[in-house]
Amino acid sequence: MALDSKIPAGPIETKWTDHKFKLKLVNPANKRKYTVIVVGTGLAGGSAAASLAELGYNVLAFSFHESPRRAHSIAAQGGINAAKNYQNDGDSVHRLFYDTLKGGDYRAREANVHRLAEVSGNIIDQCVAQGVPFAREYGGLLDNRSFGGAQVSRTFYAKGQTGQQLLLGAYSAMNKQIHEGAVKFFPRHEMLDLVVIDGKAKGIVTRELNTGEIKSWAADAVLIATGGYGNVFFLSTNAMYSNATAAWRAHKKGAFFANPCFTQIHPTCIPVSSEHQSKLTLMSESLRNDGRVWVPKKAGDDRPANQIPEAERDYYLERLYPSFGNLVPRDVASRRAKEMCDKGHGVGSTKLAVYLDFSDAIKRLGKSVVEERYGNLFDMYKQITGENPYEIPMRIYPAVHYTMGGLWVDYNLQSNVPGLFVLGEANFSDHGANRLGASALMQGLADGYFVIPYTLGDYLATVGASKLTTDHEAFKKSEAEVKEVTKKLLAIKGKTTVDEFHKKLGHIMWDYVGMARNEKGLKHAIAEIQKIREEFWKDVMVPGSETEFNQELEKAHRVADFIELGELMAIDALERNESCGGHFREEFQTEDGEAQRDDEKYAYVAAWEFKGVGAKPELHKENLTFEYVKPSQRSYK
Amino acid sequence: MMNITLKVWRQKSCNSQGAFATYGVEGVSPDMSFLEMLDMLNERLIKKGEEPIAFDHDCREGICGTCSMVINGRPHGPIKGVTTCQLHMRSFSDGDTIVIEPFRAKAFPVIKDLVVDRSSFERIMVAGGYVSVRTGNAQDANALPIGKHEADEAFNAAACIGCGACVASCKNSSAMLFVGAKVSQYALLPQGQPERKQRVLNMVAAMDFEGFGNCSNTGACEATCPKGIDLPHIARLNREYIAATLS
Numbered sequence: 113m114a115l116d117s118k119i120p121a122g123p124i125e126t127k128w129t130d131h132k133f134k135l136k137l138v139n140p141a142n143k144r145k146y147t148v149i150v151v152g153t154g155l156a157g158g159s160a161a162a163s164l165a166e167l168g169y170n171v172l173a174f175s176f177h178e179s180p181r182r183a184h185s186i187a188a189q190g191g192i193n194a195a196k197n198y199q200n201d202g203d204s205v206h207r208l209f210y211d212t213l214k215g216g217d218y219r220a221r222e223a224n225v226h227r228l229a230e231v232s233g234n235i236i237d238q239c240v241a242q243g244v245p246f247a248r249e250y251g252g253l254l255d256n257r258s259f260g261g262a263q264v265s266r267t268f269y270a271k272g273q274t275g276q277q278l279l280l281g282a283y284s285a286m287n288k289q290i291h292e293g294a295v296k297f298f299p300r301h302e303m304l305d306l307v308v309i310d311g312k313a314k315g316i317v318t319r320e321l322n323t324g325e326i327k328s329w330a331a332d333a334v335l336i337a338t339g340g341y342g343n344v345f346f347l348s349t350n351a352m353y354s355n356a357t358a359a360w361r362a363h364k365k366g367a368f369f370a371n372p373c374f375t376q377i378h379p380t381c382i383p384v385s386s387e388h389q390s391k392l393t394l395m396s397e398s399l400r401n402d403g404r405v406w407v408p409k410k411a412g413d414d415r416p417a418n419q420i421p422e423a424e425r426d427y428y429l430e431r432l433y434p435s436f437g438n439l440v441p442r443d444v445a446s447r448r449a450k451e452m453c454d455k456g457h458g459v460g461s462t463k464l465a466v467y468l469d470f471s472d473a474i475k476r477l478g479k480s481v482v483e484e485r486y487g488n489l490f491d492m493y494k495q496i497t498g499e500n501p502y503e504i505p506m507r508i509y510p511a512v513h514y515t516m517g518g519l520w521v522d523y524n525l526q527s528n529v530p531g532l533f534v535l536g537e538a539n540f541s542d543h544g545a546n547r548l549g550a551s552a553l554m555q556g557l558a559d560g561y562f563v564i565p566y567t568l569g570d571y572l573a574t575v576g577a578s579k580l581t582t583d584h585e586a587f588k589k590s591e592a593e594v595k596e597v598t599k600k601l602l603a604i605k606g607k608t609t610v611d612e613f614h615k616k617l618g619h620i621m622w623d624y625v626g627m628a629r630n631e632k633g634l635k636h637a638i639a640e641i642q643k644i645r646e647e648f649w650k651d652v653m654v655p656g657s658e659t660e661f662n663q664e665l666e667k668a669h670r671v672a673d674f675i676e677l678g679e680l681m682a683i684d685a686l687e688r689n690e691s692c693g694g695h696f697r698e699e700f701q702t703e704d705g706e707a708q709r710d711d712e713k714y715a716y717v718a719a720w721e722f723k724g725v726g727a728k729p730e731l732h733k734e735n736l737t738f739e740y741v742k743p744s745q746r747s748y749k
Numbered sequence: 750m751m752n753i754t755l756k757v758w759r760q761k762s763c764n765s766q767g768a769f770a771t772y773g774v775e776g777v778s779p780d781m782s783f784l785e786m787l788d789m790l791n792e793r794l795i796k797k798g799e800e801p802i803a804f805d806h807d808c809r810e811g812i813c814g815t816c817s818m819v820i821n822g823r824p825h826g827p828i829k830g831v832t833t834c835q836l837h838m839r840s841f842s843d844g845d846t847i848v849i850e851p852f853r854a855k856a857f858p859v860i861k862d863l864v865v866d867r868s869s870f871e872r873i874m875v876a877g878g879y880v881s882v883r884t885g886n887a888q889d890a891n892a893l894p895i896g897k898h899e900a901d902e903a904f905n906a907a908a909c910i911g912c913g914a915c916v917a918s919c920k921n922s923s924a925m926l927f928v929g930a931k932v933s934q935y936a937l938l939p940q941g942q943p944e945r946k947q948r949v950l951n952m953v954a955a956m957d958f959e960g961f962g963n964c965s966n967t968g969a970c971e972a973t974c975p976k977g978i979d980l981p982h983i984a985r986l987n988r989e990y991i992a993a994t995l996s
Contacts, residue, residue, distance in 0.1 A: 163884040178805075179871055181911055182813045198891060234887070241887035243880045243940040245904035252894025270904060276812055277907060284879035291875045299868065322860055351808040388778060390785050391809045492810065495828075495835050496782075561884050609795050611788070655795055660762065661861040663803055664795065 115368075115719055115734040118522040119223040124740050128227045131523070132566050136573035143168030145577040148568065149316055149331040150174070151303045151358050153286065154183030155279055155553060156536025157337030159560025162285035165294035167565055172329055173286070173295050174318060176302040176353065176666075180283045184339055184351040185556060188275025189489070190396035191257060191267035192553040194232040199256050203264040205229045210741055212551060215261040215441050216516070216544020217693035217707065218715070218743035219371070221736060223523060224541050231562040232554055236268055238561055242281040246270050257485075259549040260397050261441040261748075267550045272396055272488045278553055282560070301327075303358040304597075304669065305590040306334065306365040306532065313362075313532035314580055317590045319598075321666060324659040326591050326598075328582035332572055333531045335564065336362055337556075340515035340537040342375065344674045344681065345626070346618025348512035349381060349394035355670040356677050359519050359538050367527040368719035368732060370520035370540035372677065373685035376547055376694045377627050378513030379445035382496050383465040392511040393496055395489045397549040400438045400445070402473035402482065403506070405429050407466050411456030417467055417505045428452060432704075436748040443546045443694045443707070444748060446510035450627050451705065453509075465507035474502065510627060514552060516543040516694065517684075520719040520734075524567035525559060528719075531575070533568060535559040540717065545693025598658045601668045606651030610667045613648050617641065617671070617678055625682050630698040634686040641679045642726070648675060680720060680729060687731065690714045702745065711743050751777045751843040755790070757802055758850045760859050763866075767859065769848075779839035783826065784809060784816065786838055803862040809834040811975065814910030817917075818863045819850040824914035824973050832912065832975045852917035855960045856924070867913050869959035870927065876955035877948040878931045880940045899937050906933040908976045915970035915978075921962030926970040928956050929986035930978045936989055946993035953990055 120131040138146065147170045150161045158180050161173040177183060195208040208229035213220055236254070240246065246268050247255040256265040270277040289295040298318070305317040307328065315330040341356035342348035363369045380400065382393045406425045413420065428448060430437045438445075449466045452458065459465050474482050479502060483490070490501045497507070518540040525533045525541070536556040543551065624637035648671070656662040691700040691707035692714070700708040717734040753774045760767030774790050781789070784806050791801035807815040816833040820826035826836045841847065851859050856869040895903075907930070915926040932949050935941025941948070964983055971980045 159884075166883055177807070177815070178867060179911065182807055182815050184808060184813070186813050187808050187810060196890070234885070236890045237887035238882075238884060240890040240893065241880070241882045241940060243903075243935055243938050245900055245907050245934065245938070246890075247904075248895060248897050248900040250897045252896050252900075253891050270907075273812065273908065276910070277904075280907065284874070285882075285884070287871075287875045288879040288881055291877075291879075297871075299871070322866075351813060353807045385780050386778065388781050388785050388789060390782070390788055393810050491830075492835070495811075495831055496837070498780075498837075498839060565884065607796075609792055611792060653795060655798070655800055661803060661864065664801060 115520070115528065115732050116522060117221060117734055118524055119221065120523065124222060124226045127223050128230055135566055135570035138569045138573045140168055144170060146170065146572050147172060147331040149329055149334045151316060151334065151336050152183070152338035152538070153180035153297070154185035154337065154339060154536065155282055155556035156560045157335065158183070158279065158282035158286045159557050160335055160337060160535055160564050161295050162282060162289050163561050163565045164568065165289035171289070171295040172331065173297045174301045174303060175299055176321060178299050180286060180297070181280060183279060184354050185279045185553070186276045187351065188553050189272040189394070190259065190398040191269035191274045191550040192235065192278065193259070193266050193548070193550045194236045194268060194554065195229055195266060196233050196236060198254060199265045201264045203266050207264065208232060208266065211262050212542070212548055213544065213741050214746060215548040216546050217709065217746055218544065218711070218738065219374070219692050219736065220542055220544030222738060222740055227563070228542050228555060228558050231558045234562060235554060235557045239278060239281050242284060244270065244277045244281040257398055258401055258439065260400060260439045260445070261548040269398070272486065275553060278557065282557070302666065304361060304594045306362040307586050307590050308365050308529060309580065309584060309586045312530045312575070314578065315582065315587060317587070317594050319594070322661050324662065326594055328587035328591055330580050330582045330587070332575070332578055333533060333568060335533045335535060336519065336538050337535040337560070338538050340518065341674070341677055342512045342515055344617070344678045345512040345621045346614050347384065347389060347392050347622070349378060349392050352391060355673070357670050357673045359534070360673040360677055362519060362527070362529070362532060364722050365529065367529045367532055368520040368721055369517070369680060370717050370719045371517035371684065372681045372720065373625070373688060373695050374516035374545050374693065375512060375681070376442060376514040376516060377446040377510040379442055379449055379510050380468065380508045381511035382493060383460060383462060383507055383509040393492065394511065394513055395493060395508070397442065399468060399486060399489060402477070402485065403438065403468040403470050404472060405438050405466055405468055407452045407457035407459060417459070426457070433748045440748045441546060441548060446627060447696060449510055460507045465509045467505040468508045469505035470501060471505070514547055516540065516545060516547055520717065524570065525564055526567070526571060531571065533564060535564060545695055598665065601652065601654050601665065601672070602658060604650065604652050604654070606653045608647070608651045609653055610664055610671050613644060613652060614671045614674065617644055617675055620644070621678055621681070625678070625685055628696050628698050629685050631686065634682050637682045638679060638686070641675060641682065645675045645679070648672065676725060683729065684718055684720065687718065688714055706745070709743070715743070751779065751838065751841070753777050753786070753841065754846040756846065756848045759802070759862055762861060763858050777838050779837070781838045782809070782834065783820070783836040783838060784834050803864050805864045806834055811835040812910060814912035817852050817865060817912060819852060819917055821848055824852060824917040825975050830975055830977060852913050854916045854922035856922065857913060857916065869961070870911055870913060870924070872959060873924065873928060873952055873955045874931070877944070877951035880935060881944060893939060895938065903934045903937040906930045906937065906978065906982055909978050910976055912975065914973045914975060916961065918969040918973035919962065919965060920967070920969070921965045923964050923970070924956050924961035925964045925983045925986055926974065926978055928952050929982035932989055933982045933985045936985060945989070946996070949986065949989040949993050
């Protein structure tokens with residue numbers, strides 16, 4: 113099947129403006145005739161639900177959380193990028209576009225990234241109008257900080273809680289629409305199937321988590337904004353409930369999954385302490401503005417950090433990348449940390465950590481300034497590790513954090529299944545093979561506030577309002593399938609818990625489909641994951657029943673999907689015989705150990721079509737063309 | 750390694766009778782988080798064919814506001830300024846008995862075991878926790894300078910994570926710290942002015958309707974709040990309410 117990205121013609125600066133004019137509109141009086149389902153109400157889904165309801169559509173919004181405010185967008189710490197150039201340091205739409213495309217190692221669409229940069233400024237305006245309390249200078253104007261992969265200060269922030277404040281902004285906008293009856297919000301409802309009728313997405317099937325009730329919902333379009341799939345690795349910085357089920361079930365109903373192997377490993381996380389660990393904690397990359405990363409020069413040096421003299425420390429990022437120093441992009445910083453530890457320079461009891469040292473910053477700025485900037489992060493670190501980072505350098509290690517891959521969408525955010533739109537981290541669109549810091553919040557809100565309100569109308573105006581109800585047999589069939597899978601999970605009554613399977617999968621993923629991959633390891637991983645899948649369906653132990661609040665059952669559904677998705681990630685990584693961004697194949701690296709792209713063969717989006725569990729998925733390619741930025745070897749030296 | 754005894758509130762559903770059950774948990778590492786200790790117990794219960802303990806949690810880094818238990822009589826446990834998910838077993842000693850209950854309030858009915866229904870908070874927010882602004886055409890962000898002091902104060906109020914510990918700690922199950930934080934945030938900012946009076950009236954009406962009690966002025970909420978939301982926000986809520994009623 114040919115993939116049509118629907119990128120508008122014309123110069124890149126005017127593509128979006130021209131396209132908006134050409135999109136069909138739905139008459140204001142007709143909007144109320146359309147029902148739109150929004151699954152997931154974090155930054156992308158919440159902002160979309162609010163904006164679409166404002167326009168006049170009937171919005172049904174679903175979350176497996178008790179409240180939209182619990183969505184994992186809330187955990188984003190450092191900030192949100194916007195090309196405002198308030199600092200007069202040379203920023204522009206074109207520079208943000210360039211930085212994001214380059215940061216993504218030239219595996220994103222130029223047109224999408226440019227649009228993202230264009231609307232970035234509006235996002236800040238919108239959020240300030242909503243009462244989002246961004247950090248300000250004494251003169252009352254907005255403050256900025258700098259972030260990895262950029263040489264300008266374009267990141268807006270609210271202490272270390274930017275995601276929380278932006279999410280609460282979208283949540284408040286959505287609450288207003290709930291108040292007015294334009295959004296109907298269904299908490300603790302998990303989407304377990306997508307209903308496709310005559311090739312178009314026409315509804316979903318949900319399980320109400322409090323009671324176990326399976327229910328169908330019909331609509332004219334379905335929006336999925338359910339975040340990423342980092343929890344495939346079991347240990348990640350994602351929240352415990354974050355899962356891929358809505359996206360994966362849509363994939364099984366025909367939506368292509370793009371670039372699944374593009375996962376981001378974040379460099380500044382608190383290291384794993386032992387086997388009982390349930391999740392990893394990220395500390396904002398903004399720490400790298402003032403913290404200096406180092407390891408002992410001598411491998412195996414066991415002395416405590418403060419007993420290692422300055423001359424015996426290797427500030428390896430500053431040494432290797434003099435111009436970007438500690439602010440190289442995430443993939444580079446992560447890979448170098450792994451390399452240092454692999455060579456025996458790791459620190460701490462597990463030796464899987466490097467130091468992030470604030471002593472110079474405290475000397476230069478004073479403790480109070482450092483506290484003002486990073487106080488909550490320092491407190492969090494101390495609470496988890498029992499060590500005081502004002503006195504002892506932090507220990508950090510990379511952890512799975514974000515997934516650039518996701519359901520394939522065209523320029524209009526529509527998947528290959530008409531009527532199914534995908535927003536935020538759940539789609540694959542804007543970050544290529546590596547996302548820059550402070551760009552996830554930007555993309556989630558761009559999709560929800562500034563893209564989907566325009567592009568959805570065009571689809572609805574084209575297909576017209578449908579009179580379908582959930583009486584249609586397709587809904588009955590989906591409900592029956594969901595019930596059958598649920599019953600099957602409960603009936604196995606095996607000996608292995610859901611978490612045990614999840615951890616087993618996570619180990620395989622981290623060891624073979626993690627920070628560095630190779631052909632042999634990936635083939636091994638695929639075979640192992642297939643074994644895990646078979647064992648899971650023979651031996652999983654899910655207590656309780658389907659007609660009650662049952663957290664193990666919820667997890668079982670999600671882990672079953674993670675296992676299938678994990679296999680696809682390995683298949684995709686194996687197929688891509690190059691290194692790019694977060695996808696590092698050991699066979700393909702430059703002499704300096706940087707990712708070696710192969711633009712001739714792999715400048716494409718890999719969109720996979722589901723062909724059945726265990727069957728080989730079919731690859732569809734969308735070729736990427738670069739007219740405005742010439743792909744080059746990324747250099748941060 | 751430590752051995753811990755837990756007394757945990759077990760309740761099958763909203764309408765059933767609950768009771769404490771006692772569990773011995775052996776081999777607890779001081780570096781485990783409190784919730785990881787519960788994960789370990791749950792894995793053991795499942796293996797024994799028993800029902801695991803239902804509890805709410807998600808981000809496990811103290812920001813989503815989902816975790817919600819009362820530990821030894823204190824919402825979020827013994828350490829000031831942290832949520833349950835950030836509590837580590839090094840805060841306890843070998844041989845300790847720990848009592849775990851759900852957040853208890855009329856407006857927070859139990860769903861199962863330690864999981865409660867906090868949708869009453871949602872309804873308060875829906876009643877007025879927003880600035881009415883349409884998407885798309887806001888003026889340039891820097892066209893509205895806001896003094897650093899007001900901006901910081903508004904941020905401090907906005908730091909509320911909506912966990913409900915304030916309600917669980919209050920003998921009147923009052924939600925005034927929660928409501929006061931949101932009312933404060935918008936009352937302090939120029940963006941909140943047009944709807945200032947109607948907002949506080951609507952939110953207080955919703956709060957009363959849900960069955961939350963009045964402020965007892967004992968400050969248990971402030972002492973319990975994991976995000977350091979303080980009593981002056983309740984004072985501001987009262988002032989805003991009186992001003993809105995009288996004018």
